[in-house]
Amino acid sequence: MKHFQNFLYFGFEQAKSCLFPIIIFLSLALTKMIEIPFIARYDLILLICLMAQIMMILFKYETMDEVKVIIVFHLIGLALELFKVQMSSWSYPEEAISKIYGVPLYSGFMYASVASYMCQAWRRLDLRLNRWPSSWVTIMLGSSIYFNFYTHHYIMDLRWILKITILLVFIKTYVSFTVNKTSYKMPLIVSFILIGFFIWIAENIATFYGAWTYPNQEQTWQIVHLGKISSWLLLVIVSFMIVAELKHVKSTKEFISKRRKTTILEKVGITSPLKW
Known part of the structure; x- marks a missing residue:
């Protein structure tokens, strides 16, 4: 019974964590069904994303550190979109003021x-x-994965070599998490695969509502090829690496700061902060 309750609690926390993606999917669906005559659809989605981000900051749903990470992802994602659209990997067929070289600016928020x-x-x-x-x-591994999205158009695609390398690097790594004061753990590779799979499902929903279009979907919508799970898996791994390293940098700074405070207290003869 306890594990079932924890499963429900885990699902609830996951749902709260997905607020920004949910807002994007709802905006894609609603703007597809309801046409607003005085603004282009892609421009409206961009405005919704901007307002949602501002509200999440104002209501402290996201911390400023998290917002910094999101900005990094927005820029990385937008750069990838600009390149891939020019290479005809996919397209954004609708017109909009907020399109740059065929890419609407709201696309960066999907990565964010x-x-x-x-x-x-x-x-x-x-x-x-x-x-x-x-x-x-x-x-090094994260950079290699990210740049392979660009270089495979010109040289050999290294994704399978990268996948084998990922398996070797993270085979012993596992993630611990707490659900309702109960600790669980999972192999990191399994979590990568699960996130990549669910993003593939999200990608099918997004293309169905016209977020972007693959070449085989230009005439009529089709399910996104299963091979795209592989691409999303790699992108998820890059994303996770960036977040993990930024978290590591922050925790290191906090540790150094606490160490310095402790050293200062010891120098003035105070061995515990409680005596301050």
Whole structure:
């Protein structure tokens, strides 16, 4: 009974963590069904994303540190979108004022929503990484994965080599999380696969509502090829690495700050902050 209650609690916390992605999907669906004559659909979605982000900050649903991470993802995602659209990997067929080189600016928020979910879930479920590899390993691997999205158009696609490398690097890594004061753990590779699969489902919903269009969907909508799970898996891993490294940098700074305060207190003869 306890585990069932924890499962429901876990689902509720996941749903709260998905607020930003939910807002984006609702805006895609509603703007597809309801046409507003005085504003282009892509422009309206951009305004909704901006307002949603501002409201989440004002109501302290997201911390400023989380917003910084989201901005990084927005820029990384927008850069990838600009390149992929020029390479005809997919397209945004509708007209809008907020399109740059064929890419609507709201597209960056779709990547930012993944970061928003990760940051929210990390905080709400008290995520902890065990046996996380060295920073230089994750930075090199993450950079290789991200740039392969660009370079595979010109040279050999290295995704399978990268996947084998990921398995070797993270085979011993597992993530611990807390659900209603009960601790659980899961192999990190399994969590990558699960997130990638659910994003693939989300991608099918997004393309159905015209968020973007793959070449085989231009005449009529079709299910996104299962091979895209592979691409999303790699993108999720890059996203997770960025969030994990930023969390690591922040925790290191906090540790150094606390160490300095303790050293100062010891120098003035105070051994415990409670005596201050």
